Amino acid sequence: MSAPTGTVLSRLPQRIRLNLQAIVGRAYPRVVGANREPSWIFFEAILPLLGIAAYVFIYQALGDRAAAAIVGGMCGDHVCVSATEQAAYLAATKANVNALIGSTVLGGTMIAFWLNVLWSMASQLYWEKEIGNLQLYMMAPMSRMALLGGMALGGMFMTSVRATTTLVTGVLVFSVTLQLTSPALLLAVFFVTLIALYGLGMMLASLYLLWGREAFNLSALLEEPIFFASGFYFPAGGFARAGGLGRAVLTAATAIPATLGLDAMRQIIFPGAWGGTLWIFSPEVELAVLLVLAVVFLFLARRALAYLENLARREGRLTSRHQ
Amino acid sequence: MTEGLAGSARMHWRTFRFAAWLGWQMDSNWTEPWLFMVYSVIKPVAGAFILVLMYSIFALIGQFSDPSMFAFIYVGNAFFIFVGNTLYGTFQVIQADREWYQTLRYTYMSPISYYTYIIGRAASKVAVAGLAVLITLAFGVLALDVHLDVGWADIPPLLTALVLGLFCLISIGLCLAGISFMTARHTHGLAEGIPGLFYVFCGVLFPLTALPGWAQDIGRGIPLTYWFDLTRRLVLPPSTINTGLGFFNDTEILALLLASSLVFFLLSIGIFKLGEYWARKAGKLDMLTSY
Numbered sequence: 001m002s003a004p005t006g007t008v009l010s011r012l013p014q015r016i017r018l019n020l021q022a023i024v025g026r027a028y029p030r031v032v033g034a035n036r037e038p039s040w041i042f043f044e045a046i047l048p049l050l051g052i053a054a055y056v057f058i059y060q061a062l063g064d065r066a067a068a069a070i071v072g073g074m075c076g077d078h079v080c081v082s083a084t085e086q087a088a089y090l091a092a093t094k095a096n097v098n099a100l101i102g103s104t105v106l107g108g109t110m111i112a113f114w115l116n117v118l119w120s121m122a123s124q125l126y127w128e129k130e131i132g133n134l135q136l137y138m139m140a141p142m143s144r145m146a147l148l149g150g151m152a153l154g155g156m157f158m159t160s161v162r163a164t165t166t167l168v169t170g171v172l173v174f175s176v177t178l179q180l181t182s183p184a185l186l187l188a189v190f191f192v193t194l195i196a197l198y199g200l201g202m203m204l205a206s207l208y209l210l211w212g213r214e215a216f217n218l219s220a221l222l223e224e225p226i227f228f229a230s231g232f233y234f235p236a237g238g239f240a241r242a243g244g245l246g247r248a249v250l251t252a253a254t255a256i257p258a259t260l261g262l263d264a265m266r267q268i269i270f271p272g273a274w275g276g277t278l279w280i281f282s283p284e285v286e287l288a289v290l291l292v293l294a295v296v297f298l299f300l301a302r303r304a305l306a307y308l309e310n311l312a313r314r315e316g317r318l319t320s321r322h323q
Numbered sequence: 324m325t326e327g328l329a330g331s332a333r334m335h336w337r338t339f340r341f342a343a344w345l346g347w348q349m350d351s352n353w354t355e356p357w358l359f360m361v362y363s364v365i366k367p368v369a370g371a372f373i374l375v376l377m378y379s380i381f382a383l384i385g386q387f388s389d390p391s392m393f394a395f396i397y398v399g400n401a402f403f404i405f406v407g408n409t410l411y412g413t414f415q416v417i418q419a420d421r422e423w424y425q426t427l428r429y430t431y432m433s434p435i436s437y438y439t440y441i442i443g444r445a446a447s448k449v450a451v452a453g454l455a456v457l458i459t460l461a462f463g464v465l466a467l468d469v470h471l472d473v474g475w476a477d478i479p480p481l482l483t484a485l486v487l488g489l490f491c492l493i494s495i496g497l498c499l500a501g502i503s504f505m506t507a508r509h510t511h512g513l514a515e516g517i518p519g520l521f522y523v524f525c526g527v528l529f530p531l532t533a534l535p536g537w538a539q540d541i542g543r544g545i546p547l548t549y550w551f552d553l554t555r556r557l558v559l560p561p562s563t564i565n566t567g568l569g570f571f572n573d574t575e576i577l578a579l580l581l582a583s584s585l586v587f588f589l590l591s592i593g594i595f596k597l598g599e600y601w602a603r604k605a606g607k608l609d610m611l612t613s614y
Binding site for chain 1: 353354362365366367369370372373374376377378379380381383384385386387389392396423425506513516517518519520522523527528529530533534611
């Protein structure tokens with residue numbers, strides 16, 4: 001094998017081709033390999049729907065109790081003054097429950113992406129180290145960003161297929177009424193949210209490279225607390241109504257792309273829900289913030305990867321397993 | 324004969340003891356004990372917070388508050404921590420040992436009962452779950468005004484129900500472990516999905532009557548439904564919530580739990596052995612499904 005010849009510029013097309021091949025090569029097993037295992041349909045598309053259903057039925061049960069109280073003559077905290085008021089309260093309760101159920105289905109679907117980012121992006125380099133692939137990646141003549149990019153693209157595709165199945169089934173099973181106002185904006189928010197989320201995953205992957213078994217536990221720790229802070233099962237704007245602590249949680253949660261992404265998607269799909277009192281910002285502003293987050297996370301991922309790869313090499317942690 | 328039985332019992336006890344120690348070390352020795360304790364309770368408490376926010380937001384937008392319903396949801400969720408931890412603690416052993424540590428083949432070949440080994444490995448997770456349940460309930464009482472009403476007379480049936488419920492859960496976990504011998508790396512799908520199944524059909528977070536008729540029938544066929552109902556009857560004051568299970572008294576529910584625990588125990592042995600046999604036959608006992 002001969003040494004590379006020519007100027008940096010003349011070698012650029014070859015380097016680009018090589019890195020594109022690396023992206024395709026790393027995405028391939030996630031796109032094709034994973035779908036060769038048909039059991040995923042049950043385990044990763046249908047079973048998660050059950051978890052979502054549990055939260056849906058909470059809203060349903062609360063809605064039933066509220067409706068029973070209204071039928072019993074109570075409109076909020078006072079006795080209904082007329083049949084018209086009673087009917088208005090009943091209709092509002094029904095609309096609120098529909099929007100909350102729809103929000104829950106959407107949030108539950110987006111959980112698939114967050115779990116994919118945690119377990120198949122952030123933890124992946126650590127996992128590759130454990131099974132002995134990392135050293136092979138390090139020796140290959142490609143950018144490590146191409147490797148992470150391939151993982152992200154494959155993960156996005158794989159999870160999108162699963163999430164779409166869950167979403168469609170959820171909307172049909174729970175008879176959610178959607179009022180899609182701007183499909184183009186919805187698609188833009190969705191894809192920018194994904195890029196920002198996977199950018200965050202790429203950054204975390206570099207950090208995890210340095211850690212040992214703490215990485216696994218950190219991923220486990222970033223499940224329920226993030227489901228809570230990002231409002232996967234309720235509109236996160238509700239935090240703003242919960243005093244200073246609630247606002248602090250909300251402010252911190254906006255650094256997680258899922259928070260603003262979900263809020264924007266809910267606004268586009270359920271416009272006017274809850275009188276618009278529980279939204280964080282307008283969808284356009286949220287899209288702009290998400291774009292900034294995407295760029296920042298990708299930039300930080302690149303910097304962190306270079307720095308931590310060097311550190312891991314120096315400290316001899318690149319190939320150390322089970323520690 | 325007696326000596327053979329005693330020897331077998333010793334082997335099972337030794338397996339359990341060392342597996343429990345191993346499980347505890349694997350779960351906890353990655354960090355300082357205090358940090359491990361914090362880590363162990365953050366997840367369930369965050370799970371409880373999700374419900375608190377769901378309820379608060381519903382109360383806010385619907386101008387409707389229902390403290391007894393909130394207590395129903397909160398206590399159900401607190402005891403559900405046992406379900407998630409116990410099930411995950413058992414069935415994840417197969418895939419963790421097979422794919423992560425790649426030690427399944429060595430453990431499997433050793434002169435132990437692999438069935439008992441899995442129970443031992445799950446023991447530490449069950450213990451941590453117990454602590455998390457206590458902390459979640461205490462938090463509910465102190466910070467969220469959840470009113471518990473447990474008399475001295477309620478404690479024996481509560482403890483009996485807890486033991487039977489855990490026995491049933493471990494048996495179900497072992498059934499899943501048997502299935503895991505044959506499946507790819509689906510730990511997270513299983514961890515999300517199977518507890519989700521119980522979350523929905525057992526009336527953990529809402530009364531069974533909120534479900535459609537056919538789903539209520541499924542719920543009534545699952546022993547954990549009665550476990551949750553009995554637990555709530557014993558720790559919460561009486562309420563107007565119609566659970567759809569009022570036709571059973573406490574003793575009948577305990578008897579039902581005992582019978583179903585035995586059925587699931589036998590089922591777990593059958594499914595575990597079958598999964599083991601099929602995995603060996605198909606050469607899947609130490610397969611890797613990383614992608």
